[in-house]
Amino acid sequence: MPFTQFKEEVAKAFGIPVQFQRYWLWAKRQNHTYRPDRALTAQEEIQSVGELREVSNKWNSAELKLFLEVELCLDLRPLAPPGKPKEEILLFFKLYDPLKENIRYVGRLFVKGSGKPLEILAKLNELAGYSCDEEIELFEEITFEPNVMCEHINKNLTFRGCQLEDGDIICFQKSLRKQGNELYRFPEVPSFLEYVHNRQVVRFRSLEKSTEDEFSLELSKQNNYDEVVECLARHLPLDDPSKVRLTSHNCYSQQPKPQPISYRGVDRLTEMLSQHNQTSDILYYEVLDIPLPELQGLKTLKVAFYHAAKDEVTIHFITLPKQSTVGDVLNDLKTKVELSRPDAELRLLEAFHHKIYKIFPLNDRIVNINDKYWTLRAEEIPEEEKNLDPHSRLIPVYHFMKDTAQNQAQIQNFGEPFFLVIHEGERLAKVKARIQKKLQVSDEAFSKWKFAFLSLGHPEYLQDSDIVFNRFQKIDVYGSWEQYLGLEHSDTPTSATPGIFSFGASSSASSTNAVNASSRVSPSPFAFGASSASSQTSSTAGIFGSNWQAPKSPGFSSPFSSATPTAFAFGASSSFFTAPTTTAVAFGSAPITPSGPAFSFGSTLTNSSSQAIFGYSTTPFTAPPGKNNQMKSKEGSMAKDAMHASSPAISFGQPSVSPSPVGFMFGSTPSPFQFGGQQSQPAAQNPSPFAASGILGAGGSFSLSSNVPNKSGRKILKVNRNKNRRK
Template sequence: MDNLQERLKKEQEEKEHKKKEKAEAHLYTIIKVARDEDLSEQIGKDIYFDLVDHDKVRSFRVQKQLSFNTFKEEVAKEFGIPVQFQRFWLWAKRQNHTYRPNRPLTHIEEAQSVGQLREVSNKVHNAELKLFLEVELGPDLRPIAPPEKTKDDILLFFKLYDPEKEELRYVGRLFVKSTGKPSEILTKLNEMAGYDPDEDIGLYEEIKFEPNVMCEPIDKKLTFRASQLEDGDIVCFQKGPVTVMDSEDHIRYPDVPSYLEYVHNRQVVHFRSLDKPKEDDFCLEMSRLYTYDDVVEKVAQQLGLEDPSKIRLTPHNCYSQQPKPQPIKYRGVEHLSDMLVHYNQTSDILYYEVLDIPLPELQGLKTLKVAFHHATKDEVELSHPNAELRLLEVFYHKIYKVFPPNEKIENINDQYWTLRAEEIPEEEKNLGPHDRLIHVYHFTKDTAQNQMQIQNFGEPFFLVIHEGETLTEIKDRIKKKLQVPDDEFAKWKFAFFSLGRPEYLQDSDIVSSRFQRRDVYGAWEQYLGLEHTDNAPKRAYAVNQNRHTFEKPVKIYN
């Protein structure tokens, strides 16, 4: 019990402390102090551009009225650097969005309160004061007084690049004279790098990295002023210019600009199989500048696939955390960066699938949903492997069109009606001069509210009728074609339909005499109707009459 009370008391005290801190926040300033040690620790690991991530350096919460000189004593205690050997620099955001040490604090500024100083350093209303602590070390590596800085002295920061190891690290800083030349400090730089004093080295200035990397060679024979170098600038250097001979395949980024370009654009992409969209399949390090071809090539390589054009990629929706509905078209985007962008967000996920045929070929094809039909079976059995087929357009249980074999695929639509494929019966292939091919549809009558409603259902079909044939003869052929049991068939009624009105037929009627008129609009306006109850199990019919139900797959036997 005591334990619990103790804990509750502690939590309460913490709460009070936080509340107090919040209430007094305006009385304090946060001072973030970056040192050489931070630069060495971060550059080449956490960061590559600029000098430091200020969120990872030592920060102090200081009362605003405290004089800066008093604060220096706190720094002396924290870092073991006597007050007289500390020199602090203010940081400044440059127009090109880089953030660099700009100038040392003056003695007058150091005598001010921390609050006043913060206002000097920050035009933006910000509770933080960011500083760089410059400490000069003597030969025995103990702090000594910082060197005098005149207008002519420039503080430069140096990073060393090793193309063999693909490694960038911070090696220190130097004051140079603006009238001096880089050639005068080469020995010093070699010493900082641990190279032979006369090693040939190439120098580059890291200018900016947003939105693009800008890193240019420095002419060793020009003065620092002529090269427009100033306080806080960064010089990257490496062993002599890499010649084509040295640059065997194993060196991917022979110089500083190509390495910084690579670092700036590298992106680890998580690839997921489209049929398992929740789990990463593999990750690849890529460049945001990769072209469409580069990306699919790498994926194909990873999957051991010879033909990269069989890879189809789908982008990620950052909001729904799912694949986007539309895949990326073949060479439909320029670069990897375009594949990863979703509105104003950037994702690092792509979905892939391996197609049976190359994507450009697939895009040239049109997908049509076709239902195969057989008069009596669910499973389609062709009479012989080269059986002749036809394609029909069926809508609400009526046949509206038979596509001629030369119909262009782009004109065929499966959005609103069902496309049906069927074998052409032998009897239809040899029609006599007086034979007619008629439409036969199933129907029921619905007498709701004293109005007769004709409802078509089931699969419509064509039938050949011969001149002088009676309904009895035709009924026999229909019964045989549809394989209807006798007792069931006895209940069926037969009617001739013209423009939606039924005219019931007697067994002795000559059916062909009804189908003489040629002036009706469209063949489906005249048909032979089979009236009977609809015993078929309910199936999802024409595509758009119910888009999201699935029929059982058709098996085709040759």
Template structure:
């Protein structure tokens, strides 16, 4: 039984609401709620209805109100559970469900439930939305009553809803009610009245719990999965998807030659097609990966407008040269004119620019129409702010503003819901009420000479909504996929129908209407409740172009190669699904054969994790039904290996305590199933699979049956085990530096180790014995890291050898007569006439085994500072025990460069870019380089098995005497910045840095090209200029070093005549770009100063015209400068805390949360 005890709405004030101070009368506060109810009688059903059925926030249409009273008598004699009489409401039967003595509580429990007698006759999808109130009142005095209110979506599964804790039993019987002298239940009787209001479920999801909800079935559309905090991306993608013309244009981008997950156009095509055909919510992981996003970006809420612009720009780039080249500008781009028009003379300066979206103010503006008026309102330039109209008209009064020349077919409007609050010094969300219409006429905002032959009427297509505050919010969208259809709410993976009221009214923001908050009492009534959800982006489509923009998109419009690829992937997923479903019927079998063992060049008999499709040494894999017998399995193996089944015997593989896997004993009875064999004989493994070794008999009898050396059945069927043991042989070839499987042999345990020599020599084809001067060294491979020398005179029994053990052997040159078998030359020991031994060659098998245990494939990439044409990436297999110098030697050999001139860098785990340089130290080896400090936080941030290399112009020893200074060179004012890494002697000065930089950047030196200024900046602010004799070691690591040619006019200027210049956007705290020093001239009007600034910065034309100039002081707002202002009065001084600010757009703008918004 599902219950609901919530009978009044409690709302917490938001951060944006102002605290309200109110004088409170305690008695009045206590009596507010009682005064109204005390004057009402429970028999006045209409009056009571106003109390128990208050207006709902959802404002659904009321279909029927019904009041039904049940007089309950002999309360104490009632059973545990009682039902009231059935009554009709909304065409369905209802009744009161009563637990007189509580539903497992010490209070009476009362519910409303549907009154269907036969639950099986209720349709599966039946539902009815009901608001109801339950009132308990005294049968003699109707002024004494108690009530609860609720609303619920009744279904076949949720047949009742109400209040488990309706009223305490002691209050009902033992205490006078409201000081009346009578209990509520008097003479064991009481009335219970049900007020039932059946409301219309217009969308089909009113008060839905969304258990087992199917978006595709209910709406025909599917949602997008949220990766963490990607709801803002999901709402934008759905908006673009349902702009059908945009979807078609994206489909026209040629991607057949680049079906890569790094191609954002291809991944967007995949996403759109999946949204079009899928029955389930679609993931966006592929798309965000193609953007170059890592986990940090996925869990940050990025700037939606920035993302929208960059995504559309990227698609426009990919459409160039295709059939869809002009589709996006035609669909999404309009034109706006910026002008300054003189009032008294016929002179106007204007420019027309393209726009892709419009940002509109919200604060203090009631609706969209007024915001458009605010956008195009004119500013009068008069008085001290007159406009310079050229030499002909001089300074004139003028009007400055913008006006639209045309709007796009699809208009994106970004509402400024997030603004910087100077008082709180942070970004804040604006929840002001801001209305927008379903139909919008944009004619009033067009220039007089704009083309108006076609109406500029727009229909609302989408409302993108933000719910919550700046730091903890959620995004979703209301979209209208069809011209005359419904709006739908796209909330991540859930899609539901939406009413016009939900789409418009609920997303205007502002306060909730007081009429919807009648249940609030006392202080609650005096505190306004702000809606937390509000529109932040609107999408309108020109009414006359609706058919073109919302043109149907068919499956055929999708690129055929994409359909084929996704169909193949869907078929593969379906096959995997069926495989998972049938997995319980199968038992995987992994089989080692003589062939796979011979191809295995590493430790143990095989690598059970290897893939047979990629590695010929991998064990054979059989997906076999559990009921398959061992005999049938042998037949499968025999067929695959072209052998007679009679000659094959399977050995069960077991896990030894030393974590190796070896054959233990043969499976003699082939009648059981593989499942029975696995359960009876196999030991626990990390994976669910039967592991076996397939032995092939060397001899057969006259009937073709195998003759086995041991574990042979006699005539009576008894298994005979003799003293022969099964050994596997491996050969280490020191010349070729290889370890290879040779095969297996059976040897008596009483034989000595030296008795194996002729057997091995014969198997290897070396003859009956080894040539004079050679001997055979042998080891037992106990486990990969434990290789023990076998003594020649020991018996196999004494050496503790058993079935499945591995013997590794190696031919060695006998060093002197009488040398014992197994005594080897020490590593690196060579005759004087031989060439020196290489450190990466191994004289004996034991050393080679050590290499196998510590080997690692390492990828080497050239550092971005290296010329890509000079060096390529490569992969080396190396031991983690090699030293830094040995690593340099091996890489130098690969590159063909001096190993002393190579520097290595670890790689960042998340970005893959180079981290800091690796220090050359005696204690360093490859293992500590790749895994610093074992598994610390630093290790987690380092990409394993990857290093960057840089080929230096000097040795590392010489490099240690240098300091690396990153110098940014300004070659064309402030418009072009190039960064160079400059090495300079640690004992040098800035003048040495300049000389080294000139050589590195390949520019003219100071004698030919002019003097170079070097200065430091910090957080986009000028820090200090560095004189030529300034020590290099004193340059701060936390600052950026800037170098530029000193303009001729500044060469001999007085230092007191300079002002520092910064770049900022709107707010002086939002600095960006590279600051610089600028020479002021006494008495110069700013109109002339601007010309010199244009030359100094290198910013030309329209970009320079957009810059606003201001004087910036600490803790003060910028004071913007007029053309006739003079910054440096004659005889004046420039204050130290004053800087000149250039207010213009930050082209490297970051998102609200500070992370860079980028798409690869």
């Protein structure tokens, strides 16, 4: 296409006659800005568009980019452009008003390169509508991206001396020398351009309503932490900005990030909104009861308290300074619970997978304790376990059963672990009697139980005449804590509703109600409770008890509970209702459910779908047994948590070492041991049941042990918690 024809097309499109059009080559400069470079010559305008594109390639452009210059008269009719001598420079001018905080284009001028800016001040005042003697300041806008570069122009130098050339932009404003800069947020052009460049509108959401935009605030990407929270506090309104805690947005999950932003933990707003190579415009906020710096000096632990006499379990959230000790935790807990006697002593245990891994020394600091995945259990110390003589020993006792679904039998622990004192010369028959009394198991059910000494996951079955004490005399390279007395029995109830927790017991329910045990500072997504199997009976079971039934099942649930029933079963065998929204989560159990479990620890799952274990696949996790003192941090193995608990004074369980490519094992032989048991079903749709949203059932079951007679009197307590210059 001839360029003359192109000009006619432009005339039709924009209403500018051909004789009034002047075209400039639009070129990219070395500083990555685009400016009109030079006007096309008359000879160039008779060429074709293609030939002109070849000319433009000198400026590294694959396309023909042009700037159309138009001269308008007062009535806005186009005029012929003024002549442009070679020595003249085309400059564009913008006017900035610091009071209105806006900048606008006011016109262009041709100036001589040898002339000075001082010579055009009167013309600029005319363009701005100022008096001809108004003192003004000039700035060159050099770049805007990726960084703002705007420099003051010396009005006494020549335009060439100021390195000005065709296409450059000059911003000007009234001088503020007499007024001072204090009256304006952005007193001069450079500061205003910086503001525009860094301006960021942030959508704020309450952390409690993380899917709803509550309000938006205009901030600067360069705002520091204090400026952001102060602006937010003014909007809320809130007297103390330090009580605001922010959480960044996860661009991938479209959810709040798991960890909030620590006090002054980031330097700039841009860091709060960035995630790898993505940027968000969402921030979540929450208003705390105490200042965030003070809160960060505290640690909250979730502790399950087992009452010695009343067969009740309550969940408490203990908040103390991070340098506090376990003893401080127990002393604080004593003020919140009812003890069996005023002088009762408490101990704090770490339990997981139906085993006790540690008794915390009283002088351990709580900053090293992780209760995110490991259960902290507090209980009264029985008198018989205090001050043991050399002829007595405190041993752990765990429920177990064998899973024969694999090529070889696997030991699966379930139920609630406990301690037992054994005495020198005491035979198994006598020990069994004490266990039966402790667990309140019927003679018929107890007659089916087997007793075994287990070490490294290998059971050695005992006879009534065997002396149990002698078995625990041997201390090998793996540590005495690897040994325990095992109670082998089945755990197969007839029916159950979606429960919250079931510890080695048969349980079912027809209706549930929830009792909240929540913390303002650190709400927990776990729930503890109870369920029932019959509306006709009201008997209940002990802490280490048996089958129990009740017309309703009060439970402890978290504020994160949803309308979708979710069941947790620890050492329980549960058959859940076939409602399509029911999700079973089993720890050490054998649930049969059409909806599939979210978790299964040490169980045989025959349902059609299952959830991944802690966000992993359902591949069995195995590892060979470790050596003494090789029990690595369970937090590192499961949660990669930096908060590692201090070394135990007394530990029980099996060693866990770095997992082999096959899997990971807690308390089993080198053969594969699966957290979720043998799962013969396809992977679930949701790979991580520990999602931030915390879908946990509000109703459920809570029982301890299995297949044993009922025990009445159980109670569930409700707990209230408090220039580049080059162009």
